[in-house]
Amino acid sequence: MGKFVIHTGKNNQIYFNLKANNGETILSSEGYTSMRSCKKGIASVMKNAGDAGKYVTQKAKNGKPYFTLKAGNHQVIGKSELYESDKACANGIASVKKNAPGAKIEG
Numbered sequence: 001m002g003k004f005v006i007h008t009g010k011n012n013q014i015y016f017n018l019k020a021n022n023g024e025t026i027l028s029s030e031g032y033t034s035m036r037s038c039k040k041g042i043a044s045v046m047k048n049a050g051d052a053g054k055y056v057t058q059k060a061k062n063g064k065p066y067f068t069l070k071a072g073n074h075q076v077i078g079k080s081e082l083y084e085s086d087k088a089c090a091n092g093i094a095s096v097k098k099n100a101p102g103a104k105i106e107g
Contacts, residue, residue: 002026002099004042006035006107014038016107018045018078018100026095027069027078042105044071045078049100055093057086065089069096 004016013031016038020026027045032038048054048071057067064082067089071077078096083089 002095002103004045004103004105004107006038006042006105016042018096018103020095020099025081026092026099027080029078030076039105041077045069045096045100046103048072048077049096052093052097057089057093067093 002018002020004018006014006016008014009031011031013033014035014037015031016029017025018027029038029041032041048069054070055067056070057065059065060082062082064084065086065088066080066082068076068080069078080089080092080096083092
């Protein structure tokens with residue numbers, strides 16, 4: 001089971017990272033101005049993680065693939081790291097689907 005780790009950035013915004021069992025970050029949030037908003041973002045990830053239609057795979061400027069997870073309102077609620085291959089990116093999506101729904105929240 002994964003976990004959401006909440007932290008405050010240098011800009012005083014609040015962020016979360018979804019981490020897999022091995023400690024690897026598999027999804028990162030945008031910055032939030034309040035803890036309440038951050039926790040709503042986490043709830044949205046938990047709700048939408050299982051829906052394959054909410055993932056959008058893209059290519060960075062350097063050609064490496066990554067994905068975003070969108071909420072029902074089509075707003076991005078999380079972004080992955082850059083991957084070395086499309087297969088690794090697909091594995092990242094599978095990991096979010098597996099780890100997000102029942103993940104614990106720390107922070």
